[in-house]
Amino acid sequence: MANRKVSLLVLDDEPWNMSWLEDFAASEGVELRMVSTYDEAVQEASKEAPDIAVVDIMIGATSEEVVGVTLASVPAEWVGLRFVRYLRATLARSKDKTAIIVYTVLDRDELAKVVEDAFQGVYCVKSNVEHFRGTLLAAVARFKQK
Amino acid sequence: MTKPKGFVIRRKAEPAGGEEGKRVPSQSSEPGSPPVPAPEPAPPPANYFDAAFLDNLAHQLIAPLQCIENHCQNILDNRVPPDRVNVRLREVVGHARVTISLAQRMRFLHQLVTNPDEHYQVEQVPFHKIVSQWIDGFNNYQPALKAKGINVDIHHDEMNGLSDVLATPLAVQQVIMNLYDNAAKYARDKCRIDVSARERGSFVEVTFRHPGVPIAEEYRERIFDRGFRSPAVEKIRAPGTGVGLWVCRRLMRAMKGDIVCVPQGLHGETEFRLSWQIAK
Numbered sequence: 062m063a064n065r066k067v068s069l070l071v072l073d074d075e076p077w078n079m080s081w082l083e084d085f086a087a088s089e090g091v092e093l094r095m096v097s098t099y100d101e102a103v104q105e106a107s108k109e110a111p112d113i114a115v116v117d118i119m120i121g122a123t124s125e126e127v128v129g130v131t132l133a134s135v136p137a138e139w140v141g142l143r144f145v146r147y148l149r150a151t152l153a154r155s156k157d158k159t160a161i162i163v164y165t166v167l168d169r170d171e172l173a174k175v176v177e178d179a180f181q182g183v184y185c186v187k188s189n190v191e192h193f194r195g196t197l198l199a200a201v202a203r204f205k206q207k
Numbered sequence: 208m209t210k211p212k213g214f215v216i217r218r219k220a221e222p223a224g225g226e227e228g229k230r231v232p233s234q235s236s237e238p239g240s241p242p243v244p245a246p247e248p249a250p251p252p253a254n255y256f257d258a259a260f261l262d263n264l265a266h267q268l269i270a271p272l273q274c275i276e277n278h279c280q281n282i283l284d285n286r287v288p289p290d291r292v293n294v295r296l297r298e299v300v301g302h303a304r305v306t307i308s309l310a311q312r313m314r315f316l317h318q319l320v321t322n323p324d325e326h327y328q329v330e331q332v333p334f335h336k337i338v339s340q341w342i343d344g345f346n347n348y349q350p351a352l353k354a355k356g357i358n359v360d361i362h363h364d365e366m367n368g369l370s371d372v373l374a375t376p377l378a379v380q381q382v383i384m385n386l387y388d389n390a391a392k393y394a395r396d397k398c399r400i401d402v403s404a405r406e407r408g409s410f411v412e413v414t415f416r417h418p419g420v421p422i423a424e425e426y427r428e429r430i431f432d433r434g435f436r437s438p439a440v441e442k443i444r445a446p447g448t449g450v451g452l453w454v455c456r457r458l459m460r461a462m463k464g465d466i467v468c469v470p471q472g473l474h475g476e477t478e479f480r481l482s483w484q485i486a487k
Contacts, residue, residue: 074350074354075270075350076350077270077271077274077298077302078274078277080278080295080298081274081277081278081281081295084278084281084286084287084291084295085277085281085286087286088281088284088285088286088287097350097353098353098354120350120354140354188269188273190273190276190277190280194277194280
C-alpha cells in the first residue's frame, strides 16, 4: 500500500529533541510516539509495534562511559540497549518488522562496532545531523512504499 | 542525546559487562589452577584531566548544537508550519543561550584549575535567584533522577524570602550541578532529596540532604580533597573521580562561603551544608 501512515517510536531522555522531531514527523505524515524511559518504551511497543524505532543508545550510561571510555562490550545497564534487546526478542516472535535505528550524541567508532556486532541489522547512525536525518528519511520512505 | 550537565572532570572507568558483551574474564592458565586475576587498570595519564575536560566540553556542547541544527534544517526544508516558525526560533535562541552558558562555565572552571588561589568577584545576588538555580539544576538532572525514582523537595517558599548573598552566579550554578550529579549517582533509589535554607549569623545556609551511600566520619573532610573517593563509593563501583566535591569547595570558598558534609545518623543520609555570606 503506497503512502501508508508510518509509525515512529523514539526513546530519548532529551526533551529538547521532542519539538524538532514533532515537526519532522508531522511534515512526513509520520505518527510519532516519544518516550523517555525503558518502561514507557516497552509499554508503547507492546501496544503496537512501531515501523521504526529510534533509540538513544546511551541512556543510562555513566558519564565515564559517555566520555572517554573505550568500550569492549555492550553495557547491560544502558537503557537504550535494553530496549533494543527487548525489541529484537519481541520481533523475533512476531511478523512485524521494525527498523531499529540507534544513535549517540558522540562519534564513537568503537561503540558503533560493538553495537553492530551485538545487534546485526540495527542501523547505528553517527553523531551527525545530516546522517541521522538521512537514515530516518530513508527508513520512512521505505515503509511508505510498503 | 544527553543533555548538558554540570561539568565534572572524569577519569576512565572499567567497562561494565553486558548480556552480549562480557567483562574481561579472569584467566586460568591450567585447568584446576587458581584463576589469574584480571590486570589492574592502568592509572590515568598525567594529562588525563585536561583531556577529559576537553572531551566533556565537546560532549556537552554537541547536544544543544545538534538541536539548533535540526530546528534550522526543519525551517529551511519547510517542515515547520509558518505559524510555528517564531516558536521554534525562540527555542533555537534558548539552545544557543544554554550553549553560551556552558562555554562560560567551562572558561570559569579553567580559571579555577589554573589559578586555584584566586578569589572571584562576588556580587550581591537576591537569594530567590539561587533558589531558581536549585530548581533549574533539578530540571537539568530530572531524567537521571527520574530513572532512579528520585524526587526533590525544594522549600522554595521559605527560601525565596531569605537575604541577598554574596555570590558568583556561574560558580553557584556549577556547585549545584555537581551536587545533583553526585546525588544522581549516590542517592538511594526512590528517595527524596531535600533542599532547604535558613539564615545563620552572617550567612545563608542551604542544606542539601538525601539518603544514599553513607560517608564515614573519618571521610567527611577528605571527600573534598581532589581525587579522593571513599571506600564505600569505590566498593559499589560508582562512577566518578573524586573531583566534583573538590570543585564545589573551591568554588564556595572562592566566594568566601563554604561547603561541609555533616553527620546524619540513623538513616545514613548524606547532608551537605553550603553557606553564602549575607550581603550587607
